[in-house]
Amino acid sequence: MCAVFARIVMEPRLFLRFILAATSLNTIHAQQSLLDSLMGLIRGGLQDPEGIPYDTRVFKTEYDFIVVGAGSGGSVVANRLTEVPGWSVLLLEAGGDENFVTDIPLMASYAQLLGINWGYRTEPDENYCRGMVGKRCRWPRGKVMGGTSVINYMVYTRGNRRDYDLWEELGNNGWGYKSVLPYFLKSEDIGIPELMNSSYHSSGGYLNVQEAPWRTPLAPAFLEAGQELGYEVRDPSSESQLGFSYVHATVRNGSRCSASKAFLRTIRNRPNLHIAKKARVTKVLINSKTNEAFGVQFVKNRCTHIVRAKKEIILSAGVFNSAQLLMLSGVGPRQHLEELGIPVIKDLKVGYNLQDHVSMAALAFLINDSVSLIEGRLLSNLSYGLDYIINRNGPLTIPGGAEGIAFIQTKYINGSQPEDPDYGWPDLEIVYGPGALTGDTVGSLRTGLGITEKVFRQVFGPVAGRDAYGLVPIILRPRSRGRMKLRSKDPFHAPLLYANYFEDVHDLHVLVEGVKYVSIFAYMCAYFEKGTEQGFRFL
Numbered sequence: 001m002c003a004v005f006a007r008i009v010m011e012p013r014l015f016l017r018f019i020l021a022a023t024s025l026n027t028i029h030a031q032q033s034l035l036d037s038l039m040g041l042i043r044g045g046l047q048d049p050e051g052i053p054y055d056t057r058v059f060k061t062e063y064d065f066i067v068v069g070a071g072s073g074g075s076v077v078a079n080r081l082t083e084v085p086g087w088s089v090l091l092l093e094a095g096g097d098e099n100f101v102t103d104i105p106l107m108a109s110y111a112q113l114l115g116i117n118w119g120y121r122t123e124p125d126e127n128y129c130r131g132m133v134g135k136r137c138r139w140p141r142g143k144v145m146g147g148t149s150v151i152n153y154m155v156y157t158r159g160n161r162r163d164y165d166l167w168e169e170l171g172n173n174g175w176g177y178k179s180v181l182p183y184f185l186k187s188e189d190i191g192i193p194e195l196m197n198s199s200y201h202s203s204g205g206y207l208n209v210q211e212a213p214w215r216t217p218l219a220p221a222f223l224e225a226g227q228e229l230g231y232e233v234r235d236p237s238s239e240s241q242l243g244f245s246y247v248h249a250t251v252r253n254g255s256r257c258s259a260s261k262a263f264l265r266t267i268r269n270r271p272n273l274h275i276a277k278k279a280r281v282t283k284v285l286i287n288s289k290t291n292e293a294f295g296v297q298f299v300k301n302r303c304t305h306i307v308r309a310k311k312e313i314i315l316s317a318g319v320f321n322s323a324q325l326l327m328l329s330g331v332g333p334r335q336h337l338e339e340l341g342i343p344v345i346k347d348l349k350v351g352y353n354l355q356d357h358v359s360m361a362a363l364a365f366l367i368n369d370s371v372s373l374i375e376g377r378l379l380s381n382l383s384y385g386l387d388y389i390i391n392r393n394g395p396l397t398i399p400g401g402a403e404g405i406a407f408i409q410t411k412y413i414n415g416s417q418p419e420d421p422d423y424g425w426p427d428l429e430i431v432y433g434p435g436a437l438t439g440d441t442v443g444s445l446r447t448g449l450g451i452t453e454k455v456f457r458q459v460f461g462p463v464a465g466r467d468a469y470g471l472v473p474i475i476l477r478p479r480s481r482g483r484m485k486l487r488s489k490d491p492f493h494a495p496l497l498y499a500n501y502f503e504d505v506h507d508l509h510v511l512v513e514g515v516k517y518v519s520i521f522a523y524m525c526a527y528f529e530k531g532t533e534q535g536f537r538f539l
């Protein structure tokens with residue numbers, strides 16, 4: 001009964017059904033219908049592919065495989081390994097379950113403010129992140145079943161074929177585009193009608209890829225403007241990435257389809273899969289003589305457990321935590337580990353080569369029509385909430401506030417013609433959203449991003465609350481390299497993160513090209529021409 005009630009509270013549509021049923025208790029017929037509803041809920045709860053995975057509290061001493069982290073990577077790995085009935089798998093996740101807010105596509109930035117974010121920040125630096133609180137950029141990572149796929153913007157983008165081929169050329173056999181494409185297809189359940197017959201998409205996989213069911217009138221204008229600039233409107237997952245498109249997103253019927261929803265909830269009844277939530281791995285146990293990992297140590301409910309793996313341990317704890325665990329376990333740069341008193345098992349450059357696709361999120365373009373996403377307007381309009389709850393439709397279904405994306409090449413790419421070697425290998429992505437920081441009237445967006453009040457007031461103060469759209473240029477292949485180090489040998493201490501943005505000035509040049517590009521773009525096409533004006537000031 002507790003579980004049924006919990007599910008009613010978690011699922012507003014069921015809550016409505018429950019209330020409707022409860023108000024008609026005065027007739028036997030109504031009592032019967034309430035009973036039917038409850039039975040439906042119980043049955044649904046047992047079979048529902050959306051039902052949350054069970055939490056294992058009693059562990060075997062040994063599993064065939066141990067997977068650390070139930071994020072985008074770990075969820076898929078646990079799913080595929082347990083397809084083999086004879087293999088037992090333990091999946092350990094530091095966070096708990098997703099919730100109703102994280103399901104709402106437009107609330108992605110808010111989801112990052114909940115307690116399901118590891119809350120990492122870069123170390124202060126004079127050369128970048130200067131408009132951020134404490135000169136530190138926020139680097140959100142999900143600490144929850146589904147990992148960062150629960151707080152991200154849900155944009156379904158595959159890597160460029162050229163990048164995969166380069167990985168293979170570097171000696172990573174099996175990572176070329178031709179080899180990875182079948183796995184994208186195997187995972188996918190495409191729900192975009194015009195792509196149903198494309199050889200680059202497929203149906204029946206676990207991961208739903210759909211478009212938002214609702215759009216602002218600005219969205220078609222974004223595509224039109226792209227065409228006026230000579231780009232094609234095309235599916236970025238197809239033959240070429242270059243061009244403009246509506247956002248394809250990992251959403252299922254208007255709600256977020258996280259990795260956990262896609263790959264774990266659907267298989268939660270497999271007997272060979274044990275999932276432990278709020279289980280924090282603190283060390284990978286490695287035999288120092290054979291250099292072989294044989295188990296993990298983790299903490300759950302304040303108890304320390306040790307579990308062994310017969311075959312393999314898969315470290316899928318995310319970009320920072322995987323590296324942190326390796327170093328805590330003795331795999332990392334000798335000098336750094338010795339400084340912290342960690343016995344070195346293997347001297348490796350773990351924590352180096354950190355890359356982030358730095359972007360410019362402050363470019364706002366004012367419009368005269370009241371059609372964009374303004375925080376106050378969204379919060380005060382009850383019909384938007386009801387439309388989402390009842391129909392899974394309306395503005396709340398826009399994934400992370402993004403309606404369109406474009407992949408373009410700046411002048412730094414040697415490939416302006418299709419016959420050029422680097423043609424089709426864009427160095428810049430542009431994300432278009434029917435809202436901007438001008439609409440951040442309540443302040444959650446700037447809080448999430450970590451922008452100081454002073455900078456916000458200086459840049460957007462005079463136009464705060466005005467309708468605007470945003471164009472965000474993002475560099476795709478940064479040349480600057482950051483570094484991650486351990487703060488201490490305590491596994492519960494957050495690592496030290498050094499972004500080193502713009503250390504290689506090429507990155508700055510590409511981003512400036514992006515700013516120039518969107519400034520031209522913003523005035524293209526009939527719709528934008530009629531009333532766009534710049535809604536930000538350069539400091």
Ligand SMILES: Cc1cc2nc3c(=O)[nH]c(=O)nc-3n(C[C@H](O)[C@H](O)[C@H](O)COP(=O)(O)OP(=O)(O)OC[C@H]3O[C@@H](n4cnc5c(N)ncnc54)[C@H](O)[C@@H]3O)c2cc1C
Pocket residue numbers: 068069070071072073074092093094095139140141142143144145146147148149151152153154155156157279280281282316317318319321322325
């Ligand atoms: C703000 C933001 C927006 C993004 N938007 C997009 C987008 O629109 N489209 C896109 O394709 N990508 C996007 N990304 C990137 C994408 O979400 C990540 O690349 C992807 O989710 C990473 O997957 P992962 O499995 O490597 O790590 P994660 O998904 O982060 O999973 C790691 C998991 O390991 C768990 N874990 C960590 N340490 C431990 C431990 N010691 N013990 C047990 N468990 C542990 C974590 O809690 C987490 O659940 C975005 C990222 C961010 C931060």
